[in-house]
Amino acid sequence: MISSISGIVKSISLNSVVVEVGGVGILIQVPNRVAISLSAGATASFHTYLVVREDALILFGFTDLIDRDFFELLLSVTGIGPKVAQAILSGSDSATIATAISTSNLKTLESFPGLGKKGAQRLVLELKDKVAGFASKNANKSLSLGNQVENALQGLGYSAKDAASMVSQVLSS
Incomplete structure (x- = not known):
């Protein structure tokens, strides 16, 4: 498992960055709110989560460890995969999302891309008791x-x- 990566940001796109570490460019999928905050040529550190698929290895990166932990919590929900979890974290920080879950604010949750009414209800049902630590x-x-x-x-x-x-x-x- 790759737990963290630090290096120089070489390129930035909407949902990913390429970070050069030891002469190797590593593609890291990031929430778009993170990508927007970065600049090419700057040094950046990411807490990462590696998704192993039959046809690909996908590295997801977060500037805050708490966001990576929340990403992993989102993945524990039935029907929520890494792309949807990333889209949810692109819309807001983990504290805001956790507050929406703990208060059963379905309207806010439904506003995230890839998460409809049933997905929002499932988030509340499966995570309401687990998000207290993230809400503050x-x-x-x-x-x-x-x-x-x-x-x-x-x-x-x-x-x-x-x-x-x-x-x-x-x-x-």
Whole structure:
């Protein structure tokens, strides 16, 4: 499993980016709100999810770990595949979507591409009890920032245990 990728953004399209890592260009499918925020030539880091198909390997990337986790949660819903999950996350951030699910706001959920009335109802039915951790934007930002700092510390040579300990000490103070 490829968990994360960092490199230089070489090209950007509506739902994907090519990131050069060690001289190799890697195509990463991203929500369009992420693609819009990037610029060619800039360094970017993505938390990734690899989908293995009979005819393809597709890498989905997210700038926030919480969005990748929410993507995986969306995939657990019957009838929601990676393309629909990506389209849902293209429409809004995970906190807003989680709030719509927890409050059973079908109108908001139906507005996402690829998700009709039945799909929205299925999301609410299967995920209503599982989205509480995603609904709080402040918790998401702290978690996301903490994970980013942990990853940076690990990149500097600290062990995962030491990095987690340092981040938890800073966040608790």
